[in-house]
Amino acid sequence: MTPDVDLTSAKDTLRPLLTADARLFERAARWRWPGAERVLPRLSRSANHGVLWGAVAVALAASRTPRARRAAVRGLASLAVASATVNTLGKRSVRRARPVLDPVPLGRRLRRQPVTTSFPSGHAASAAAFATGVALESPAWGAAVAPLAFSVAASRVYTGVHFPSDVLAGAALGAGAAFLVRRLVPARAATVPTARPRAEVPALPEGEGLVMVVNQGSGTAERVRGLRGALPRAEIVECAPEETRDALAKAAVRARVLGVCGGDGTVNAAAGVALRHGLPLAVLPGGTLNHFAHDLGVEDERDLAHAVRRGEAVRVDAGRFVTDGAEGLFLNTLSLGAYPELVRARDAWSHRIGGWPAGLLGALRVLRTGRHPLEVEVGGARRPLWLLFVGNGVYHRMGLAPGRRTDLADGLLDVRVVHGSGRAALRLLAAAAAGPLTRSPAHAAVQVNRLRLTGLAPGTPLAYDGEVTDASGEVTVEKLPEALTVYRPLDF
Numbered sequence: 001m002t003p004d005v006d007l008t009s010a011k012d013t014l015r016p017l018l019t020a021d022a023r024l025f026e027r028a029a030r031w032r033w034p035g036a037e038r039v040l041p042r043l044s045r046s047a048n049h050g051v052l053w054g055a056v057a058v059a060l061a062a063s064r065t066p067r068a069r070r071a072a073v074r075g076l077a078s079l080a081v082a083s084a085t086v087n088t089l090g091k092r093s094v095r096r097a098r099p100v101l102d103p104v105p106l107g108r109r110l111r112r113q114p115v116t117t118s119f120p121s122g123h124a125a126s127a128a129a130f131a132t133g134v135a136l137e138s139p140a141w142g143a144a145v146a147p148l149a150f151s152v153a154a155s156r157v158y159t160g161v162h163f164p165s166d167v168l169a170g171a172a173l174g175a176g177a178a179f180l181v182r183r184l185v186p187a188r189a190a191t192v193p194t195a196r197p198r199a200e201v202p203a204l205p206e207g208e209g210l211v212m213v214v215n216q217g218s219g220t221a222e223r224v225r226g227l228r229g230a231l232p233r234a235e236i237v238e239c240a241p242e243e244t245r246d247a248l249a250k251a252a253v254r255a256r257v258l259g260v261c262g263g264d265g266t267v268n269a270a271a272g273v274a275l276r277h278g279l280p281l282a283v284l285p286g287g288t289l290n291h292f293a294h295d296l297g298v299e300d301e302r303d304l305a306h307a308v309r310r311g312e313a314v315r316v317d318a319g320r321f322v323t324d325g326a327e328g329l330f331l332n333t334l335s336l337g338a339y340p341e342l343v344r345a346r347d348a349w350s351h352r353i354g355g356w357p358a359g360l361l362g363a364l365r366v367l368r369t370g371r372h373p374l375e376v377e378v379g380g381a382r383r384p385l386w387l388l389f390v391g392n393g394v395y396h397r398m399g400l401a402p403g404r405r406t407d408l409a410d411g412l413l414d415v416r417v418v419h420g421s422g423r424a425a426l427r428l429l430a431a432a433a434a435g436p437l438t439r440s441p442a443h444a445a446v447q448v449n450r451l452r453l454t455g456l457a458p459g460t461p462l463a464y465d466g467e468v469t470d471a472s473g474e475v476t477v478e479k480l481p482e483a484l485t486v487y488r489p490l491d492f
Helices: 002-030 040-046 048-062 066-093 122-137 139-158 164-184 221-230 241-254 264-277 291-296 301-310 338-353 355-369 424-434
Strands: 210-215 235-239 257-262 281-285 313-323 326-330 333-337 374-378 381-392 413-419 443-448 450-464 467-487
Touching: 002 139, 002 164, 040 048, 040 139, 048 066, 048 122, 048 139, 066 122, 066 139, 066 164, 122 139, 122 164, 139 164, 210 241, 210 281, 221 235, 221 257, 221 281, 221 301, 235 241, 241 257, 241 264, 257 264, 264 281, 264 291, 264 326, 264 467, 281 291, 281 301, 301 467, 313 381, 313 450, 326 450, 326 467, 333 374, 333 467, 381 450, 413 450, 413 467
Parallel strands: 210 235, 210 257, 257 281, 281 467
Antiparallel strands: 313 326, 313 467, 333 381, 333 450, 374 381, 374 450, 381 413, 413 443, 450 467
16 A cells, blocks of 8 residues: 555645646747747757757868867767667656647647657757757857757747656756766866976967978868968978978977977977977877877867967977887887787878778788787796887876876876787787776786886887887887977966
């Protein structure tokens, strides 16, 4: 008998709320909404099956800014989570009938009435999820999308297909879905590194004194046009990939600030020139991955121009490796084992099929053909390794997002290894799944400021910042703390 009493009590508690909800619906039906009769029903129909939000996402992506593209993807991902939740749990758990249409004027009603249950509103959930997801990545774009989302939610009451509480519940569910997606894949604001240690650099209001060397092989034409408009007095030198190093050396002689536009390999070359000449570096991402620029917090020409005009910069660490009398720098990562083979395979195919497909092809090839692990001596012990990874700074995984650095001047090398026992494919995939775990059967990690490896076979491939060279005998890797001064906006 107790369940019956509880059910009756619950109904008694909800009855005043449902009555107030119905009265509010009737008042909305009687209220004149100036100019809404032509707009809101059409807007409501356009949001069916997420079509409206797909179109808005395409429009955001068409702006061709990284922030807008991320906002569009985050909005759609949030919408997908909200829609799935409403349709699989919400409407099946609370089988509320749709409102009676008698008080709703004929001109407002939809031609085709929904046949699903009323609570919660799927349209309101999708609208709130998309708008909130966009806002969490880009508040400016979120503010632009919010009025449209509000109008779609309001249209569901206006056309008589939902009670107000259905819309409020749907909106709350949609916003919650967006925050869940952010927890799984953090927004850019959560992954931008700390703006420290700050450095004194010249402020160039119109760019005079900045010499920007542009690698034309990186598909940078649009970025360069934007930079010319933002910093009209900057000198921009465009050159072929094979001419980039020479152009950087010549630019450093006459520059107050050395600029570079290209991928991670080009940025690496510019960093070496900037260090030798004691110049601050201005990095404009122009390659496929742009790990250093994105971890720095510079995603496009607007970010860079903002920092250059205001004279905002930080000091960052660099890594240095020495092998058989040769040495080099790395700003992102250094690796031995499977990854250098992947890079070589990618470079062999990228000019034919593009960078991303070539990278995937290279990964499949390495996973399929890897048979013999790398043999190195670490601490006097001989070890078989499928992969040794050294990061310039500690990489952190946040949710499902790839690893990012939150401090580019932490003084540490992030050393990770994939043990050489077992099959290469299983070990590498298991290590990738383990992510930042410090210990696993396939994977180990440690943070140090210096690393020495010996016993490398002649011609062992070594990858650094997307470039590949040969190592043999001994490799020493060390940090150069706060060695490089780089422009970046400080007011994220």
